[in-house]
Amino acid sequence: MPRRRRHRRIVAPPGFQGYKPYGTVGESAEHISLFYEEYEAIKLADYDLLKHEEACELMGVSRATFARIYESARRKIASALVETREIKTVFGNAVLDNDWLFCHNCSAKFTMPSNLTEQKCPVCKSDKIDFLNKLKI
Amino acid sequence: MKTAITSKGNGTSAQFDLRFGRAAWFCVIDDETGNTEFFENDCANLSGGAGIKASEKMAELGVAKVISGDFGPKAKEYLNKFNIQMVILSNDSSSIETIISKLKG
Amino acid sequence: MKKVFKIAVASGKGGTGKTTVSVNLFTKITEIYTSKTVLVDCDVEEPNDLIFFPQAAIKSTEKVFQTIPVINEEKCRFCRKCVSYCEFNAIVVIPPAKFAEINANMCHSCGACTFACEHGAITEVQNMIGNITNYDIGIGNGLTEGKLKIGSAMQTMVIKKMKPGINGENEIIIFDAPPGTSCPVVATVTDSDYILLVTEPTPFGLHDMKLMIDLLRKIEKPFGVIINKAGLGNLEVYDYLKKENIELLAEIPFDKDYAGKYASGNLLNNVPENISKIYVDLVNKIIARFNNV
Structure with missing residues (x-):
């Protein structure tokens, strides 16, 4: 590998x-x-x-x-x-430098502190989330 | 786990405050019991360092997640340090109630 | 002791021509009066006098340090006394998290927290906030420049440290002040003998000049006004000067060619005849004032 x-x-x-x-x-x-x-x-x-x-x-x-x-x-x-x-x-x-994520479902922007394991939107619990900077492509 | 929402007033019918360090009130919700508690932000009118003080307050209250309209650079620095999740709802003029019900899904 | 005449060039509004006037005045004084003159760039956030002296060579550099406190988390009892003493909200202490930190960029080095701490948890360290550099530029006694580190808010500290370090034996010191009317400007003009206010004949120039005049009257400093870019804008500033009985020292006409030369860093070469004469008159007025002190 x-x-x-x-x-x-x-x-x-x-x-x-x-x-x-x-x-x-x-x-x-x-x-x-x-x-x-x-x-x-x-x-x-x-x-x-x-x-x-x-x-x-x-x-x-x-x-x-x-x-x-x-x-x-x-x-x-x-x-x-x-x-x-x-x-x-x-x-x-x-x-x-600062990882911000974006929820495709409710448009919330958020950070993901390292102690959180659940990779879900903190507002609507959707898993359709992405890094904010990826969306700029 | 506790969640804080920046609020313009004292009460769940109040409007969501888009500012963090200079928000008028903080609404703290206990995710398990669903109880809400309001804290006035006595640092809202400081000439400088409001973001730092607000972050300090969040850590003191044992909040794990903060919902606001935006966060300044110093607030970001400290909230990151304390492993507090930041959530931005921009252009949202809804009431605290609406946001709480969104959280409950 | 020999007399030293300190002139500060200030403006209120930015972009009126403080640097243009300072640099030209400096060279003109060395030409026609005395070479015992030094130019001091006090606009420590963005010093740019140096740009007009491509021949400059560094003579000496000195670092400026700010004393900032540091909390030793092992000794700290998280009593938050220091937090309540800090006027600038630079201290974060969270007892449940056993977290205590002082934000160096917010700290103003007042020392209150060190005094407040009963457990000896706060010690002071030196934090570099800028540089002071002396340049040999082949004109007069050269140029002294202060430069603040990006992120620091301690302009006044760099300016104050700069003044005793000015080298050479000088008869005249010219301070190129930062724009505005805030602390760094006060730190610059506070020990000056005379202030040249550079303004432009626009509503903004007039408005900010009035603020500066209020300040100078409060701290009781003599001053005179130079109108730069004359011919632009309107005549309000002239009416105001007449009404307030303020001396108009010089009027520098707006000249597009000359502005172009400034923009390419070529300020001192080929100064137009008429503008050169204006500076000669200005120097004579200043020298007359100097000799009357």
């Missing part, structure tokens, strides 16, 4: 759902899925100008894993630019 993938901690999901090239000729190829954690890696390294050592700590992964995520993010963006492909942001393996 492969090792469990550690969740990558991110502060906030990207403020957009995707980027589309314009002024292109002909139909562009299929979109590229940019993971939230890849967006976060680019943000931390190239926008906040953190060192990889600092950034990996913030995301709760090892330095090598951070480098892999960052590399993958850059390659995805590069191929999107060169091949004029659309970028869509996808949840990936991220976990938001």
Whole structure:
């Protein structure tokens, strides 16, 4: 069995759902899925100008894993630019700093403290619940 | 288990208060007996730190779940620390009664 | 002892040109009066005077610490006495959970809780809240800048620590104050000999200038007004100054080209002839005041 993938901690999901090239000729190829954690890696390294050592700590992964995520993010963006492909942001393996859930039945938003075992909506007891940040895709 | 609901007044017919730290009252329901008890929030008008004080009160009352309209950053920090579940019902102007009956299902 | 003249540049409203005036005034004074002048950026939440001196080199840096109390949960009896003493709601104590904590960002270092605790559970530690940096910028005695750590609310502490540390032997010190009329502004102007109020001829500029004038009259500080961006807005501010008999020290016309240069960080190069002359006049007025003290 492969090792469990550690969740990558991110502060906030990207403020957009995707980027589309314009002024292109002909139909562009299929979109590229940019993971939230890849967006976060680019943000931390190239926008906040953190060192990889600092950034990996913030995301709760090892330095090598951070480098892999960052590399993958850059390659995805590069191929999107060169091949004029659309970028869509996808949840990936991220976990938001503060986990908020959403109930599809009664629209309540709530947290799930670690001592609770029952994964149900605290208001209507529905089990149709999802992570809030997943809904933004 | 006890649940707290932020309330604008003292009594189950009062309106749900969308603020947490600066809510006027807290309605505490005992899930087993169904009894409700109202506590006035004496920290509602503090110049700062109302969220912290309200979270402190929740922990003191032994509440496991808080229902409000939103939670500020400091309230979130402390409620998380005390393992108190936060529930947000946004844009809900219903009365405390209605929310209690929703909880009972 | 040698006389030091301290000038604070304040405004009330933000964005009226405190920094523009401070930086220009500073360079002009060093050019035509004395190089024993230092510029002090007291807008510790977002200091930006440095941007206009790309040649700046760090001379020295000093960390600013705030003393904050810490509760030792083993010694704490959870009596909540410290909580009742704390004016700033920075202490959380929950007896049933045996939880006691002081929130460093809310704490104002007043020391009341340490005094209140009867069980010796509260000790004090040093918490870094900002930096004070002295820069050599090749002009006068340089620039001193205070920078507050994000999240801290102790602006006044950084400003107060900054003042005794100003280096060099100075005849004139210019404080670039933060906007507004709150505690950090008071901490900046409180030991100044003269205050330059920079305003703009708009209803907002006038309104906030009045607040600042109320403050300065209360703490009995002499001041004069500079109208920046003259030509915009309306003439209400002139009527007000005349009615209240307040000295109008200078009027700086609005100039789009010059504003563009400011935006690109090029404030000090190619100052238009007319604006340069306005600053010369302003310096002369200030020096006259200095010599009369």
